[in-house]
Amino acid sequence: MYRKDWIAKWAAYTPEKIAVTECETGRSITYRRLNEQSKFLSNKLVQKGFIKGERLIVVAEHCLEYVALFSMAQKTGIIIVPVNYRLSASEIDYLIADCRPKQIIVERKFEHLAKGLKEGVDMVWMEDLASELTSVQMSAFESRDFDESHPLFILYTSGTTGRPKGAIYSHKMLLWNSLNTTQSLEIVPHDQTIVCTPAFHTGGWNVLLTPLLHRGASIGILKKFDPDVLLKAMEEKGTKLLFGVPTMLKMMADSKLFDTIDLSEIRYFIVGGEALPLSVIHTWHDKGVKIRQGYGLTEVGPNLTSLHQNQAEQKIGSIGLPNFYTELKLLAQNGEEVASNEIGEICLSGPLVTPGYWNNDKATKEAILQGWFHTGDLAKMDDDGYLYIVDRIKCMFISGGENVYPAEVERVLRQMPEIDEAAVIGVASEQWGEVGKAFVTVGNGAIFSSDSIIEYCTKHLAKFKVPKDVVLLDEMPKNDSGKIDRKKLNT
Structure with missing residues (x-):
């Protein structure tokens, strides 16, 4: 049976290859060492009484230890709940009450949040965990068998009722998202990226980090986005591809380093979140960097569509074509598919779709109808099959009946x-x-x-x-x- 233990595989194939590096600290870890640490964590948590399906909340910036926890979750079936460290203590209390974790791991810089929590839960400092991991030796741990629909992450998203919803991100989603991503972006083991998106966001894991881990590639982690630091790191590491949102690309283009930095190794940038202005595309194209826009969301994928970099200007504003394993259709309010150039809601189906929302059957039933996830995003498809986001259903307004x-x-x-x-x-x-x-x-x-x-x-x-x-x-x-x-x- 496929046991979903990617790091163990690469620890056997390329043990001394650098898997992850922290750009700010310079700390790095090989696939062999990452596997050793994740086995240690697996044994430690199982001995503490963790069983498959127990939740582990993490309040920390991205780091090597966070990636080791991901590998541990692949081995054990423990569910990682990355929490936004910009929330208040009372907001985190709500998440604790909702998912009932067995333990919470907190980075010391967020001690003020830990002290403000009212919900009683066993707490561990990330720094203490990191100290333990520095001296671990190889230990045996047999990866557990569990269903592919078993949750890997619970990723909390903003809810329309004012309360966040915990989107379940399953091991099956992880695998199919990686297959979708590596195929559409042609990712290979010698690729390198830098992840700037926080770990409480699906982009911090599933746009490029986990697909590159699946391919045995190398990843840099930038805890906080800084345009100058990122530009220098990309040049130094020979970054091949990078994910960012339009604001990031504009800030890098406005940097004083932009004209002098060498980005000749970059194949392209992957851009999501919002449409990128043509002027910004031209700026990067003039520097020799191609732009590849796409679309995704926490509950599905997230890598669902892609506009090839050679069509960035020709199809400006488009999110491209559905990726290989994306099942997509545009539906009118009556449930019928719309014709070309007509507006409909993006609906998605297949192995990339979430099983639902944690502890929230009502939200699950509202979002998933007859096997199709209704995104709330409105789009149209041109005569060539290229998709264009029109808006969110909730953003639309009616003026004079239009x-x-x-x-x-x-x-x-x-x-x-x-x-x-x-x-x-x-x-x-x-x-x-x-x-x-x-x-x-x-x-x-x-x-x-x-x-x-x-x-x-x-x-x-x-x-x-x-x-x-x-x-x-x-x-x-x-x-x-x-x-x-x-x-x-x-x-």
């Missing part, structure tokens, strides 16, 4: 050379029910004119889509994954 999709308006706004970022929301209107309100940031030295922006939109959009008000911001509010936080706009 549906307005903010993402469509935002794409037009981003075409203006003076605009860096744009976000549009619907606000109440006595006359029209709702109208658009745009928030923008502008480039250095650009002259902001609300009238000129509205005039530009009028030339490129139907009248009902044109924002009635434009607000200039010094900086867009962002959430922990680098996306624009719309909840904080107009508050």
Whole structure:
């Protein structure tokens, strides 16, 4: 039986190859040593009474020990629950009450959170664990057998009710996501990436880290995104591919190091989260770095579609074609598939879909209907089969009886050379029910004119889509994954 122990396999095949390196500290670990440490952790936790299915919460930045815990989970069936260290203690208390962990591992820099917890749970410091792992010797541990649908992670996402939902990420999802990713991105063992996304986000594990571990490649970890540090690290390590969100690519392009840094080893960047402005694509293309945009979400994949780097400009704004093992269709509200160039909700099926939400049957039944996961994302497909995100269902507003999709308006706004970022929301209107309100940031030295922006939109959009008000911001509010936080706009 396939026992899902990737690190043990590579420890046998390429034992002295560096698996993971911490960019800030320079610490690194080979596949052999990573396997030794994960076996030690497996024995330690089993001896403490952990059984398959027990939950282990981790409140820490990404590190070597976190990756060892991942390997331990593959061996034992213990479920890792990565928690956002930017939450308050009361918010973490809710997660503890929801998933009932047997233990919580906390990095000492987040001691203030640990002290604020009211829910009683056995706690271990990550630094103490790291100290133990430095001197472990090879120990025997027979990897456990468990069903492929068994949870590997519980990844908490924001809920529409105000309470987070724990998306179950299964071992089956991990395997099929890796197969999808390695095939579409042509990942090979000599590849190298740097992961900048936090471990409490699926991007910190499943966009590139776990697919590269599955291929026996090498990964760098950057605990906190810093454009200068990242650029230097990519040059030094000969990074082959990198995942980032548009904000990261823009910040790197604005860095003083950008013109002098050598990124000739890069095959391409993988970009997700939001559409990347054409100006940013041109900037990176001029440097010889190709851009590959895609789409995914915590509950499915997350690597679901991909736009080949050679079509980044030709199909600007597209999330590409469905990846090899992605089953996707666009459905209208009546449940029927829509025709080309018509808007429908992205629905997904197959081995990449979550089994559901932890301890939340209601949310599971609402999201998964007749075997299809309903994403809440609206998209259309052109005559060539390429997908374009239109908006989130909940972001759409109705103005004068017409549906307005903010993402469509935002794409037009981003075409203006003076605009860096744009976000549009619907606000109440006595006359029209709702109208658009745009928030923008502008480039250095650009002259902001609300009238000129509205005039530009009028030339490129139907009248009902044109924002009635434009607000200039010094900086867009962002959430922990680098996306624009719309909840904080107009508050």
